[in-house]
Amino acid sequence: MFGSKEEFKEHFMRRFEQQTEEQSPQTAYAVLGDMLREHIQEDWERTNTRYAEHKDKQLYYFSIEFLIGRLLGQNLLNLACYDLVKEGLDELGYDLSEIEEFEPEPGLGNGGLGRLAAGFLDSLASLQMPGHGCGIRYKGGLFTQHIKDGFQTEQPTDWIRETGSLDVRREDLALDIPFFGQAGTAENAEWVKAVPYDMPVVGANGRTINTLRLWQAEPSDRPIPSTKTMQIYERETAAISDRLYPDDSLDEGKILRLKQQYFLCSASIRTILKERQFEIRELPDRVAIQVNDTHPAMAVPELMRVLLDEEGLDWDEAWAITTRTISYTNHTILEEAMEKWDSYLIETLLPRIYQIIEEIDRRFKAKLATQQLSTHDRHKLSIIENDRVKMAVLAVVGSYKVNGVAKLHTEILKQREMKELHEQFPDKFHNKTNGISHRRWLMKANPELASLITESIGSGWVTEPERLRELDRFAKDQSFHASFEAVKRQKKEQLIRHVEHISDSPIDPDSIFDIHIKRIHGYKRQLMNILHIQMLYDRIRQDSSFRPYPRTFFFGGKAAPTYDFAKQVIKTINTVAHKVNSDPLVRQHVHVVFVENYNVSKAEQLIPAANVSEQISTASKEASGTGNMKFMMNGALTLGTVDGANVEIFEQVGEENAFPFGLLAEQVMQFEKDGTYDPQEIIRHDPEIRQVMAELTGGQLTDGIENSNYIIRQLIDRRDPFFVLKDLRSYMAVHDQMLMAYTEQTRWTEMAIKNVAASGYFSSDRTIRQYAEEVWHLDRRS
Ligand code: 475
Known part of the structure; x- marks a missing residue:
């Protein structure tokens, strides 16, 4: 925005002093907005003239x-003056990230x-x-x-x-x-x-x-x-x-x-x-x-x-x-x-x-x-x-x-x-x-990873994101591994600082961060995720040899106000969360956090911290998904169905560097056609699923049966149109595979790096x- 830091500081202070309001970060936000507006005015007009003339x-x-x-931070970044402004403000005693928070x-x-x-x-x-x-x-x-x-x-x-x-x-x-x-x-x-x-x-x-x-x-x-x-x-x-x-x-x-x-x-x-x-x-x-x-x-x-x-x-x-x-x-x-x-x-x-x-x-x-x-x-x-x-x-x-x-x-x-x-x-x-904007989802949301990438392969990827492929060279490089892991750790700690006030117990940065964020919807199957968590709870309490590696499951998403089923899913997540988090034994292995008011800004905090990206829609239902791409670009591994753009993610990174599971689209469509899927059969034959269904229908997962009636109706009376129970076993199995993989730290980091390297294709520039x-x-x- 300015030739030099000094110039910026001077200009900023001059504007700041003209303000009648007190000199708070909120005023600083307004001043920056004004400066930005003036700064881009000329280029904006020039762009329009150019289009007209040409x-x-x-x-x-x-x-x-x-x-x-x-927009503030992203605009500064696109104008290539984010760092300059940040440093200038620092010297004046202001924190740019704090100022950014004032933008509604x-x-x-x-x-x-x-x-x-x-x-x-x-x-x-x-x-x-x-x-x-x-x-x-x-x-x-x-x-x-x-x-x-x-x-x-x-x-x-x-x-x-x-x-x-x-x-x-x-x-x-x-x-x-x-x-x-x-x-x-x-x-x-x-x-x-x-x-x-x-x-x-x-x-x-x-x-x-x-x-x-x-x-x-x-x-x-x-x-x-x-x-x-x-x-x-x-x-x-x-x-x-x-x-x-x-x-x-x-x-x-x-x-x-x-x-x-x-x-x-x-x-x-x-x-x-x-x-x-x-x-x-x-x-x-x-x-x-x-x-x-x-x-x-x-x-x-x-x-x-x-x-x-x-x-x-x-x-x-x-x-x-x-x-x-x-x-x-x-x-x-x-x-x-x-x-x-x-x-x-x-x-x-x-x-x-x-x-x-x-x-x-x-x-x-x-x-x-x-x-x-x-x-x-x-x-x-x-x-x-x-x-x-x-x-x-x-x-x-x-x-x-x-x-x-x-x-x-x-x-x-x-x-x-x-x-x-x-x-x-x-x-x-x-x-x-x-595709997704790699400028927002990598450069803006994860500047630490962006810098590490640039230090390693140069900055060519910024304008040609497919050059992230060059990172493959570092997939087995021990010193790169150490830096990459340090960044992930840092992003996890930052996320913890943002969300710890909503969590009833401390979040362990060493646990696997397993994140499921998107609108709450039947086909996106947040229900399958939370039923699985309840099954983990049951298993940990019933089987003293089952002590899985600690995981923190994050959920975030809004339900349409008239969508009763989705609202009950939110209630289920929070009820199970409370139960899991307050059990002294279980909470050593499983922690559940529901992040309120999920939006773009929250996504920018959550995605860089993820180890596992939950993309578990019923095959054929998710047209593409774009969250899946953002996670991949930040080094999370996709645990997902063969649906939407997951298919292309698996193609780009190789199935061995992801965790595909579940029914295929053709199978889902075949069942829809012939009507032979019967959820009752699964409940009859699978004791663990039977137990969790009994808990659900008994109202234990929702503080009372009246809070789960839409869910039960969907699974039983409407015969589980999104195949939640049908895919649950396969989902459990792939989670177990994922746990095994995570304990081999070097191998996991290698897979994570390969995901970043293969993510360039998903830039919206392409x-x-x-x-x-x-x-x-x-x-x-x-
Ligand atoms: C798909 N929203 C994703 C994404 O292509 C896909 C519908 C009705 C009224 C208002 N909003 C909507 C959508 O349909 C929507 O968000 N669709 C999504 O578009 C981009 O990645 O799979 O579900």
Whole structure:
């Protein structure tokens, strides 16, 4: 940020003294924010001018979530002045990491999908590519989680009210969006003003500063419909950007959500077209729009609407442009997460959009009419079916490229979930295996490991992460082992300092840190993990020869407030934790810690400290997973199912350097088809599982039976749809293997190093380069 430390200090102090507030770390945070804003302003403008002058094709990444995490530290790091600022502040008596803690985390996402979008922006700017985000500026991000008596409680999070935010209100770009009213004319419509807030996205070591444009909903100046009072209108308008839907993979299906989706798409598309400096027919050569899952799939009919009604193109021209501009990423095959909107809802709220969707559907069906297709196939190929609009079908039909997020997931899409669509459009489908920002997950979260790597192989990996492979040379190097182990130890101690206040007994840094952090969900199988822990408890107490190497199991994650099963899983984890941790014998071997309010900042503390990465989804259900990649990059070994990107992790590092287990995707899908899996059979034949089930159904794992009814219903009445009991034996066995491996310290460290070495492939820089080349056709500039 400044030529020298002295210059920084001087500037900082000058600003600091102008402040009326007391000179606290909080004020220091605000001052740093101001300095940063000023510092990047020029480069930000320069980037925009450069794009305009060079007529670069621009990418817009449409996403209902951008889980950006804290920005101060990451921006300083990307500007290559983190160390300088840290040292300068040190000399002034301030601790930068303490100041960073004052930044409220903008929780503008639920989990993987939102975090992926944020990581992609980091890679785009760092690769100096013209790629921007379009999203919503939710006033309240994802709720703050506290644990009370073992249960999750939810408090609203207000991240905006705090100072130091870098975004800029762009009143000049505000526009009105119509809802309801008459198709085509928008007569009697209810208008909502969309105001963009632009957030700079600072690329690493370059001068590229892209834009994350977040839209805020406000009352418009236009007359309101006579059927509404001002008060109701204002409330309903504010609601559009009031809060993020706290559900992940469960579709709440609320009209408000539909409003949010259209609000985002319409404001973004109209602005892109209004600001353009080219002929409308050039759109596909000048703009690419990526829709992140189906939430922004309204982009398809909205772009059609603008081209038809505002630009005056005919249908065929408009369709050709739309389907060469938009591409779509699918993130899940879970039936309940596949968005389907009741036709009447869209028709009432967005009458013109509904007409266009109907016409897209009609023309597509007309095209199919000439083919010999089964009724089943025709169903699968309908956009509108049984008075519902299937957003995924709309997104596929309206895009030129469609991708899954890991090899296995893409294959499942092509061969099963979207088989019929794939047959119609074989060339549209492609895979883009997800990636993570190595700048955040290695350089920022684990500077100690990053330095060690650079000392050993040089800094080439920073811009070419696949060069982490060069670490393989050190996999057997004793002195490297010692340094590597020292870093892991240091990160474990740092984590302990962060979490010890929540733990009822001291955490042993010599124990194996086994970490399971992600949204709480049936398919992610936190339940399997905690049942296994309870089985360890039983075994330790019943078998005096069973004294396993000490392990600390960490859990973290939020449950959607309406997802009762997931909430009971949290209660189970905390009940078993209490039981295990307060047993003097068991606690020498097993310790359980539930980390409250899991978010990006917590992940940055947890992941570098991990020895074991729990990635245990039911095979076929986790589209990719990205936490798995972060752990690997920090030298944790994956204990996981052959699912999502785990498959590619095993491929990259070799199965011998990981712990795969469990049913394969085909086996799961076969059981789902033939219905032959019977959990009761397992309970009957396996005494240990029988015991833990008896404890569960007796209410011992949840302080009473009423706190486990949803779990029991799922395992017994619903016949264990996520194969928890089916995979439990295999899970126990792989844990035993892992324990054996851990006791061979040298071998373990070697495996951990190999994981870091093989993790470069999972940098989102690789993913973004692939999208840029194969989908967006962006020119790379230097
Ligand atoms: C997958 N979120 C991961 C990750 O590709 C994958 C759904 C509905 C409403 C709001 N949010 C969602 C998701 O579907 C989601 O996070 N999906 C995840 O996307 C990135 O790595 O396997 O589950």
